[in-house]
Amino acid sequence: MANEHEASYYERKPYYVSVQAGSILEDPTVTSYELAITANEEELNRLQELMEEYASMDEAQASVYALSPFRSASDKQINAGTDGLLVDIYRLLYELGTDETKHHVATMGLFPEGSLQ
Template sequence: MVDMEAGGVERKRYYVSVQAGQILEDPQAAAYELEVSLSEEEHIKLRELFDELSSMDEAEMFHFSHSPFGSASDGEINGGYDDLIQQIYQKLHEHGTETTKRHIESMQLL
């Protein structure tokens, strides 16, 4: 589905699974939790946040498997992860349907 903003910006409907790190165009393709309407630029930014989150997960696994007593504390690693999750949910709330916004608000993350 394609929507147009007042400024002529084209927006598409996407279906998002934060847990799986997926942004889907087809709601039948996989399970999703949230529905948003994004411009191409917003879609790219959200994808970048998910990629960063995925990279952080990989770095955390590498860090703890090779250096359980490494220099970064659990708090520092979790703080970065929490910041990214917060940014992702903020974007989803900004561009979400009313149902999506209510769901995110009920999670009390923002």
């Protein structure tokens, strides 16, 4: 039985991801998605953690803006944390992605030429 679970843990399955909506789906017909990937449980968990962390940081930033819209920190400083997470998310999506997903991520302009190999 342990071998069955271990095999399913490492087995890669297709998933459909919307970074904008923060969703990872097994059924592409449920809602719209942006990118298709294949991932095992460990890879899926890593992606879910990154997306949850991104959503938490995004919400925290929104509340900071609401509480102090006239503070002196630049948008670049404020957005650095979420931007770094987005890069991590898209790098992982590239690694797990279908050919079409890899092409899409590579042409987004997030990564220097040749850095995704």
